[in-house]
Amino acid sequence: MSNSWGIPKDIEDAVLERDKYCVYCGCEFGIERSKKKSWEHIINDIRITTLDNIALCCVGCNASKGNKDLVTWLNSNNAKKRGITSETIADVVKSALNLKNSPIVQ
Template sequence: MPNRWNIPESLEREVIARDKACVYCSVRFVANGAVRRERASWEHIVNDARIVTRENIALCCVGCNASKGAKDLELWLGSNYCRAWGIAPEAAAPVVRDAIRERPR
């Protein structure tokens, strides 16, 4: 049964096993994390809720997710937030780098 973001349980398990840290800032998740950056949240790398694939669904920290919101990935990666936290495309998790590389131009 899919979760409230329409992510099937099998994909949830796969992503949870893959993403132990934020796919953007690399902060490791802590169960019941006291600060936003330690808590995992579901992320559509490409902001299209219809794309529910292992290539587009990831876990990122609540801080990065709140900052990114509905922004385009590449525009967000150039934001003041990303500069302040040292988030750069080349340092992101492989799933994010693949999404950038595979994006239609």
């Protein structure tokens, strides 16, 4: 799976190793369009290509989140309909929520 987001190869490899399931809903990636892997910037800034901001999520969650900030999306009806809770999100997302002075925690 190649990316067009300027993600460094070492980060790409580490994320592919770490994220075996969607970091938001926890679904297993599959061949169905909505379950396919997609690159995700947890904080919506394509310039931040660090291991704590790059993740893999399913196309369904990526489309649902769009360009919304993480906190807004996690509290949205769309996220709730997808079954996303504090238990379904991966540790990398939980860490992003706990960052002090982060653009997603306002």
